[in-house]
Amino acid sequence: MRRVVFVALAASCGCDHGSRSFAVFEAATISAVSGATEEIEVPPPPFSEGIFPCSDCHADMEVNPERRALTEEHANIRFTHDSEHRWCLDCHHPTDRDFLRLASGEKVPFTESYRLCGQCHGDKYRDWRVGVHGRRKGRWNGHKTYLLCVHCHNPHQPAFRPLKPEPPPVRPAPGLQALEGVP
Amino acid sequence: MTSTTSVPRLFLDFYLGSVRLWLRGPAPYWAWIAFLALLIASGLDAYVDQVRHGLVVTGMRDQVSWGFYIGNFTFLVGVAAAAVVLVIPAYVYDWKPIKEVAIIGELLAVSAIVMCLLFVLVDIGRPDRFWHLLPPFGELHFPSSVLAWDVLVLNLYFLVNFVVVTHFVYRGFTGRPYARRFVWPLVIFSIPLAVSIHTVTAFLYNGLAARPYWNSSILAPQFLASAFCSGPAILLVVLQVLRRFTAFEFRQEAIQKVAELMAYAMFFNLFFHGAELFKEFYSDTEHLLFTRYWLLGIGPHDVVVPYAWLAIACNIASFLLFVVPRFRRNIVTLNAGILLTYAGVYIEKGMGLLIPGMTPDTLGEIYEYHPTGIELRVAAGIFAIGFLLFTLMLKVAIPVTLGQFRSRTAET
């Protein structure tokens, strides 16, 4: 009788058809809030092997501020990130290569490279801080792992490379013999 | 005046007498029984296959999740409801020619409902869990689910017809007239009940916003119209068979009148379909895709198109045959019309309802469903069970009506 009353009410209310809960599924006691904090924890920057610290080579090198294509070292880097207007030393600190630089000249460590990206890509940066841009793992109501911008976007060639897709679904076919075709 | 035989004794008498009747018959009767037995055996064999492997042996898949079984179910609910075409003239208008044959309509209704229930049973994925539908053991999601309504009204309609028929046969067997005060209210109640079983079945489809082809207000009236023009077709065949093989007599007017009523019902059926076609083609929204798939195909997908036009041709032809009195009177054109209307409505209401309703599917994908051999054999087996039941019931009911089958202790 109770069931009939419930469904009668649910059917008649017209809007939210109501939820249902059985006592055997005990209410969980987990937190209902996302728990994101101001301090963002990210994995270390994805340096190529052996490249860091840059000062190993650059500490004793003379700084050449002239805008040019590199031919002797770092020639393997294809640079397509607004290459018409910018070049290496717009982002890399000229005198301390273990750091990046902001437009103001302020030094930022590689672990905070997002501050550099955020200068031009402000909306992406704001979205990233709250987890709406970029991949996240972990708990929706607790500890999460973000990634740095550079974990997905190569700063020299930022465009996301196309991926090979996973295989398409099997097309439906009638009868028992349809099972035979499935690997 | 009244018999003092105990009830168990009477039942024994009745069943033994019935068995004797069933075992006696001319060659055509035995050929018919053998044919039905063959179909039932084939159907059972196919069903065992289906239970073993699951519904994967059918042509249904996620994209078209209902098919031949539910199409047949829908058609047969219409046949069951069509008993009302006899009941109204017989009991509301007290028209003698049809009153004499009304019981056959009720027997057909009983057989048709049994077939409906069997089609549902073979279609569900877990027939072992059928009891989940039956309160108080199970949980019937009433009044929210239209299927729950259908379970209730179908069983109620079955019960009413079964009780009326049992009463007639019981009274006839014991040589007494039927109790008008008991039968009349039940029979009158069966009229709105007949309308309701088919309306509720229409609402099953009608209420689904996800399926624009079905989500049309005209579906319930159209179901009733197609039921009333196709269901009595079987009755007309049975009446002619009875006249040929038994002493059962009825006035030819009965057949003429039923055929005439079928013509009017077919007119409404055609009109409702026409109205749907106008709305789909003139409004020309994306919802036209379903009708287009049925009538014209979409791209290379056109396997159902010949059936669509066949159904339309059969329906129009049968309407023309039944609406002209001369053709109703001619035995050849009468039976041609019977065949055409049955075929036309069977296609249009079975496959013509289910397949375009789900093709393309809700996400636009086209999977061309067709029933597999197992589905066809199981369906044929169920039809054979229904026809066998009908035959066996008639084999007892007709002699009772004629006064030939009486209880030995009954007063004449």
Add this chain to the structure above:
Amino acid sequence: MRPGMTRRTFLRGAAGAAATALSCGPFRLVEYPKDRFRERIERMEAEYRARLGRDITVGTEGAAPGIEFAYALDLSRCIGCRRCVHACVAENNQSRRPQVQWIRVARMEAERGLDLAHADYYYDPEKVPEPGHFYVPIACQQCRNPPCTKVCPVGATWREPDGIVVVDYEWCIGCRYCMAACPYGARHFNWTEPQIPAGEVNPDTHYLGNRPRPKGVVEKCTFCIQRVRKGRYPACVEVCPVGARKFGNLLDAGGEVRYILENKRVFVLKADLNTEPRFFYFYGI
């Protein structure tokens, strides 16, 4: 006159039988008293262990208060790589043979926009995304006004208080009415006994979610109920290489989903059907 004794005796007997049957208690597993239910769950786990050779746990966590789960998918980011489809299959123990996939990725033509009638689900290029196309993954929308739950004749599917629409695999009779009612093609049927390779079974399951299903019942996405009721992200959210998938508690003012609703322009599929999905699509760019 019928012998009155026979009828009275018969009716008495029938009443007695009915009373006995009814007093056998609730017939539906989820209505059992808690201790009997626990026993049955343990027996279920033992059966799984025997059949699949893995130590399966069947969780029974309920909905926590103050939570309404919601999902947001960034259509400007999805590249149609289908990694979500396969992560979901692995996490939720979907049958490999025959193939069951809870997520379907629709490829749309950029010029037509979001038009399901012209969607392609079987695209198979060398690389994605393909120029001139965009991709829309579709799974259960966990509607707030679900058309599927109201049609079930036995009440085997319902919406939980935290918004997840679930199926009780022990109670479903496989009539597939809910599949006809769902506008999003989100429900899937086990047309035969599902098969999962032994080594690929995920042993962390939930009674209403990813525990291995029997033949002849309906299943669908549950927002990874076995994960989210313990606070974890669904598998599809974690695996997406471009971060197109966002998940959280709609009622949490500081959560991702609320941020998206307030700062982006979201839409839902087939809004005119008034299903009120809890799955929002948006363009993050």
